[in-house]
Amino acid sequence: MRGAGSSREASLAREVPAREMPPARVLAFEHVSYRYPGRSDAALDDVSIGIAAGELCLLAGLSGHGKSTLLRAACGLAPHFHGGRFAGRVTLCGLDTREHGPAHLGGVAGVLFQDPETQLVMNSVRAELALALESRGHSAAAVARGVEEVALALGIDHLLDRSTHELSGGEKQRVALGAALVGRPRVVLLDEPTSQLDPVAADELIGLLWRLNQEWETTIVLAEHRLERCLAVADRVIALRDGRVAHDGEPGEFLAWAAREAPALQTPGARLFSLAGLSPLPVGVKQARATLRRHGLLPQDRVAAPAPAEARHAQATRGTRNGLTGRKARKAQGSPALAMRGVWHELRNGPAILRGVTLALAPGESVALMGRNGAGKSTLLRHAAGLLEPTRGRIECAGRVALLLQNPNDYFLHDRVADELSAAALAAAGLKEFAQRNPRDLSGGERQRLALAIVSGGGKGEGDAPATIALDEPTRGMDREAKAVLAEELRGRARDGQAVLVATHDPEFACACAERVVLLADGRVIADGPATELLAGGWYFATETARILAGAGGALRPEQGAALLGALRSSARELDGTRPVARPTVAPDAALPNAAPDATPPKVPLESAR
């Protein structure tokens, strides 16, 4: 494979004059602008960037701001495949994308998109991995060796003889990555590859990319919404806004810029630090904890971390079903909106997908359903909505269960939003302005809202309102802003007395919208408790704030975490006033501005704090 790759590179080098190949840059955009066919707005607008060999570069930005288009322009799909108007120049490994199509560019760049299902085109994993090499005319021996090596490198050798349609989502994404890497490309372009993976599989994928980058100096360009997953391994972050490069710098610089200019792009850890007035903003948990330790603010270093008032209030109100009190709350506790008792789902000639699940949701209660891919979350939701019948056990519902499945597009039958819902329902969903648009042209968040309104039967009168809303992975591919809007919508529905059941892989979203978390594994409920507890103690099913604060105060949102740090700082000050100060540990460059506007610059005593 190496021999074949070398000869290929040599032949590519012959095709492009040496003066056109910037030696250090494997990918260069020079004043690139691009419009998709039939669109008046530019998807890319005068973009100029250069990415050096061996860089691990993140693309950040809200949905629809140009990340995917940039990747598609880098591999030649824009304009060769999509059409449209293209200006400027993109060179990939010295190849001008205006002169070389994606088929040719695919020889030097591996590309991985969001949906693994559309990237697997063969029936068996071995054939899938072999396809790219066979298409380029490599010898059978080179193909066999390439397949073997990439399978070993990605740990998918045990899948080689499996059929692609029987793989799990995580396995499919790994195989698709293998197919992209089998030709040992110099550049790998990835468009939100973790959006459909559970936290474990997502971490594994990011780890693999990091290994590729470190061990083979493969250049990685990765578009991702959940930056906290990969910021720590990145060399550089390019933020796009309205198709333009809004920021280009190291991860730390990006976080500082995002805190000022684009709060929606901040990671939870960075938001926690910026709200608490701490710096530098952390690119990962390790750095965050090191900074807190330096400041004597790491909660586990203390005897007892005081829970901030906001967190205490949140915990207190969680006992009252999202604010329902008195008679309403008692009534709610009396008759559950949804009750599952010993529900089994056993496949004929196959495994049991659900194994005796017992679960009850009170009206107004919001529950996040978490667990690995294949744990049984989607099956459980289908049972709740009556799409499946349990093979054993019973399900009782106080009213209709509205289920929103993973792909909102599946709900749209018409070419106009106005044909999908009544005018009143559109107005209620806040989508009136899109009435004449095609539903498929809406943004991810808007499509999700429209689909939610459709399944909720909004606008058809009170009697049709569902007692329970169930959502299956509603945040796939959503940016942080859209997630926040959806979380608020779900909280609102819970306040109105609807039970909310959300299957999600996203601990931050679960923390934002649910008061209770149910953890499924192998079809069984293995944990069921308040979100603040369950999302605080784990490695994978924990919010970034909780991981930084070692679970002190529970699973806190950044705002709550900042309040906790403020409380810690106040207690440190009190201790500082009563005990001798050892010595300040605040680094000169790590100034600790105050969370409270009237506070004086703090002296954080390490010893006195313990």
Added chain:
Amino acid sequence: MNGTFFHRRLPSPLHAARAWVGALWAAALSVAALLLYHPLALFALVLAVLGAAAGAGVGREVAGRLRLALIVALPIVTVNVLVAREGLTVFARLGDLGPFGQGDLTVEALVYGAVIALKVTLLILITTLASLAVDPDELLRGLRRLSFRSALTASLATRMVPVLAADALRLAEAQRTRPDGLQNGASARVALLGAVLGGSLDRAMDVAATLELRGFAHHAPGSGTSSVGSNAGAGRLRRPWSRHDLAFAASAAAVVALALAGRLSGAASFDAYPLLHVRLDAGTLALCAALLVAVLLPLADRRGIEP
């Protein structure tokens, strides 16, 4: 969509054999089914195919196809009884049927219809077994030397069948979750069809983009159009013949030979018209036993079958 009727690599001798040998074996069974008319020989073949399916770990799926075979078989028998006029043993008289003449139903037409239905059943079972046990990718890879893009397109089509079926299932499920349920009426069906078509086209675009990046449009081996991959055609990787390859190849040859011998020697002679003549002697029984053994013997060797 649970993928029941698509190839999965299972631990069985048939799965362990190379794809074209498996396909050749299935073709030999089909040839035998077409050559033989003796009902006992055909029953023996049905039994052999069901046994082979069980040995390949897909017995339940193949047996499940008997229902489909019955749906196809019944009209064949019925039509033959109604239209065939060559038989002499009348078991029911329907009287004058106008332009169709006298409606005399004969035992010979009934039996001949049943034999044809049995042959069709056999072909359905053999096709099902082959689709479950023979790797289409490996099979089509062999064809790529003849026409790379055609073979790849065929591979893609076989891959897309379960994917599109899963899409359709998902879409129907989504429609069932609407508060007003799955809509009836022509306009609702047209809208649903439009949605299915739209989704398929979206997926087709994504798949096409993936294929483009994998070099589908770039080079066909042997076409000499590529500037890269100078190793094209540098020789195939030799795959040694396994015991299962040899066993199934020998079985295929034996099955065809037995069918030909049965046909030519008269051991499996069968005449339906004008009067039924079914030979049943030691030769016929030996042929049936030999067919069973020839089909099932390769499946008895379970060494080296793990994927």
